[in-house]
Amino acid sequence: MTRPLRLGVNIDHVATIRNARGGSHPDPLRAAQAAAAAGADGITAHLREDRRHITDDDIDRLIEALEIPLNLEMAATDEMLAIALAHGPHAACIVPEKREERTTEGGLDAAGGHNHLAPFVSELAARDIRVSLFIEPDPLQIEAAIHLRVPVVEFHTGRYAHLEGEARAEELRRIAEGAALAVKNGIEPHAGHGLSFDNVGPIAAIPQLFELNIGHFLVGEAIFTGFEASVRRMRETMDQAR
Numbered sequence: 001m002t003r004p005l006r007l008g009v010n011i012d013h014v015a016t017i018r019n020a021r022g023g024s025h026p027d028p029l030r031a032a033q034a035a036a037a038a039g040a041d042g043i044t045a046h047l048r049e050d051r052r053h054i055t056d057d058d059i060d061r062l063i064e065a066l067e068i069p070l071n072l073e074m075a076a077t078d079e080m081l082a083i084a085l086a087h088g089p090h091a092a093c094i095v096p097e098k099r100e101e102r103t104t105e106g107g108l109d110a111a112g113g114h115n116h117l118a119p120f121v122s123e124l125a126a127r128d129i130r131v132s133l134f135i136e137p138d139p140l141q142i143e144a145a146i147h148l149r150v151p152v153v154e155f156h157t158g159r160y161a162h163l164e165g166e167a168r169a170e171e172l173r174r175i176a177e178g179a180a181l182a183v184k185n186g187i188e189p190h191a192g193h194g195l196s197f198d199n200v201g202p203i204a205a206i207p208q209l210f211e212l213n214i215g216h217f218l219v220g221e222a223i224f225t226g227f228e229a230s231v232r233r234m235r236e237t238m239d240q241a242r
């Protein structure tokens with residue numbers, strides 16, 4: 001039987017809505033607890049350098065109250081490393097970050113950035129944090145992840161989500177081949193970005209994948225159906241595709 005696929009729910013955009021008015025509603029911690037009740041296996045939050053959504057206080061409260069694992073998305077900077085080491089989340093996913101981007105555009109250049117990334121990977125690992133690299137499903141980047149000895153890679157599915165027809169099928173093949181290469185080398189492959197009810201099926205059906213991280217679509221859908229219902233339906237859609 002194919003192993004069950006974990007669902008990590010990204011709550012960044014609950015914080016985006018809260019910050020639009022500056023108060024405390026809607027609370028990302030409450031959303032995280034609702035996601036857990038609806039079948040999420042973990043919570044993902046990206047503490048950005050500019051704090052445009054998740055804040056330091058959100059991370060404090062999530063670490064304090066969450067009963068499912070927290071995956072902290074972070075740029076490879078000294079500031080974020082210090083925060084991760086101070087809090088000790090279950091996992092840390094290193095992502096590229098540019099101030100001017102609207103979302104994480106493209107994966108990390110683990111191949112070109114090996115020397116910069118290596119000390120981040122080793123310091124996080126020494127604190128028992130599961131390190132993951134957010135990369136394109138590109139054999140060069142997977143080789144770099146192998147050299148960096150990370151236990152996890154997360155494949156950026158943004159290109160897959162935006163393409164159509166044969167180009168999308170080709171990108172799906174790249175992700176499936178990348179997942180197989182990662183597993184062959186003892187690395188646990190995850191995937192995420194831009195996934196929705198409509199496009200998650202073929203990704204969830206890749207048997208080597210262990211986890212999907214999904215956020216923006218679930219928060220948007222919550223406007224129409226409620227957050228728990230939106231997470232629950234994603235969980236069911238993933239399980240059916242498996």
Ligand code: PXP
Nearest residue numbers: 104134192193194213214215216
């Ligand atoms: N995984 C990573 C590493 C991300 O940076 C993001 C976006 O913050 C996601 C998954 C989730 O993407 P989306 O919000 O498009 O579902």
